[in-house]
Amino acid sequence: MENSKQMRTWLDDLNLDHPLVIAGPCSAETEEQVLGIAHSLKDTDVNYYRAGIWKPRTRPGNFEGVGALGLKWLQKVKAETGLKTATEVANRAHVELALEHDIDLLWIGARSTVSPFIMQELADALQGTDKIVLVKNPVNPDLALWLGGIERLHTAGIKKLGAIHRGFSTYEKTKYRNIPEWQVAIEFQNKFPDLPLINDPSHITGKRDMIFDVSQTALDLNFDGLMIETHHDPDNAWSDAAQQVTPEKLVQIMRDLRIRKESDPEAEYNSELSNLRAQIDIIDNQLIETLGKRMKISDGIGALKKQKNVAVLQSNRWNQILGAMILEGESKGLSEEFVLRMFKAIHQESINHQEKIVNA
Numbered sequence: 001m002e003n004s005k006q007m008r009t010w011l012d013d014l015n016l017d018h019p020l021v022i023a024g025p026c027s028a029e030t031e032e033q034v035l036g037i038a039h040s041l042k043d044t045d046v047n048y049y050r051a052g053i054w055k056p057r058t059r060p061g062n063f064e065g066v067g068a069l070g071l072k073w074l075q076k077v078k079a080e081t082g083l084k085t086a087t088e089v090a091n092r093a094h095v096e097l098a099l100e101h102d103i104d105l106l107w108i109g110a111r112s113t114v115s116p117f118i119m120q121e122l123a124d125a126l127q128g129t130d131k132i133v134l135v136k137n138p139v140n141p142d143l144a145l146w147l148g149g150i151e152r153l154h155t156a157g158i159k160k161l162g163a164i165h166r167g168f169s170t171y172e173k174t175k176y177r178n179i180p181e182w183q184v185a186i187e188f189q190n191k192f193p194d195l196p197l198i199n200d201p202s203h204i205t206g207k208r209d210m211i212f213d214v215s216q217t218a219l220d221l222n223f224d225g226l227m228i229e230t231h232h233d234p235d236n237a238w239s240d241a242a243q244q245v246t247p248e249k250l251v252q253i254m255r256d257l258r259i260r261k262e263s264d265p266e267a268e269y270n271s272e273l274s275n276l277r278a279q280i281d282i283i284d285n286q287l288i289e290t291l292g293k294r295m296k297i298s299d300g301i302g303a304l305k306k307q308k309n310v311a312v313l314q315s316n317r318w319n320q321i322l323g324a325m326i327l328e329g330e331s332k333g334l335s336e337e338f339v340l341r342m343f344k345a346i347h348q349e350s351i352n353h354q355e356k357i358v359n360a
Ligand SMILES: O=C(O)C(=O)C[C@]1(C(=O)O)C=C[C@@H](O)C=C1
Pocket: 298, 301, 302, 312, 313, 314, 315, 317, 318, 321, 346, 347, 350, 351, 354
């Protein structure tokens, strides 16, 4: 699969003057709930009305969705409000039912994207459809697996494709439900700049208070749209209560978000930007030079350790460096998270250098 300008035709054809917005409840619960929320979203920036019909839950015994009945409610939404509709599909039967009920946009969830078997089954079932199909990232930060899933759909002749970034699972507890690992989304855009990319701040944050900030970051990183779970009574939602916002809150989020352009033609801006970028180029070169020098010293330590038969990993020294650098970084406005990541990478490279020397 190669990037092509045609990949974004379906999005361009919508002629939006704002990012694409997909909103609606995590789960369809009752007909009244589905229609009520839809009517509140009717005259807003929302383009597609979402509702989960089949809900993949971590553990059995929780509410697993209303099933095909909910598709009829979505059809009513379209008839009554004119909103286009969207739901998640996870197997061939879901796809057939969703297409029968004329759902406009189908998305594939993170737990399906991890399995090439499921992705192939979905691609076969969707073959030739002119509906929009969006693929959420797999639960693990594996760009190749994500793109591989999209490629299966592309090969099946599906033209209106896109991706949803919903963050990645971690064992560690963080402030996010699924850590964004923005770098993966940036790499995605580098490889496929014309494949529409939507952000899902609801699943990244897991908390409604953080949705605005994550949405703003996504727009600052040139995402094409947002998928935000919206419910009349979020606290009493049957699934994902903590991360849903009310329709009023959604409208306010859309109003407050700043949409920035990718560039500006003004000469003064461009000259100042070139000047600052030249300074960054110099510093980046210095960083590489300094890191190269550090590795040469590490090689020296490796040679010394080889002579005396001493282990490469020296945890005490390593922890001492980390502690000192976190403090130093803080005084220069660098976050602890960044300093940790950077020094862990430097340490690993240093160990790789020494491993080569001691085992030569
Ligand atoms: O101080 C050492 O013994 C080193 O080998 C250097 C170094 C480092 O790169 O800073 C590398 C490996 C050790 O685990 C600790 C520190």
